[in-house]
Amino acid sequence: MSLLVVTTGGTIDKLYFDALSEYQIGDSVVERVLRQARVALPFRVVELLRKDSLDLTDADRAAIVATVAAAPETRAVITHGTDTMTDTAAALLAAGAGVAGKTIVLVGALAPARFADSDAPFNLGMAVAAAQTAAPGVWIAMNGTVFDGARVRKDRSVNSFVAR
8 A cells, every 4th residue: 555645735834934924835844744753654745736725726626636536546645725625625526536436635734834833743644544544535634533525614713624
């Protein structure tokens, strides 16, 4: 078994520059985090996009779907900004045959992985575990929970994901 990891940007890979929270999406730190965690499962990282999820377009989502569909791996983790993660989950669910039979887990962070108090390493670990154990389908791993990708939403009032 091997794992495809697709990075798309989002808070997990953000770099902050000043007290006004000016940021850019930097080089992905996901591979470094996985190596620091000593993930033994063979994995391949594809750095697809470097965007805030609010800036993702339908073409970007189509590229995400195409990347997962074309991959030989049947298990994938997609790092993604949290604001539109459910939109990408919906695009993957709508893809049908291209991703049928694959286990796809979207994951993000509420604080950049470069921050000492980030939730990114934990969330990424959850996503890797879910990709190995969940049934084929689309899942979201956030806040210590694995959600069905078709039955989850981000509750901005508590800055957390909740089942719907």
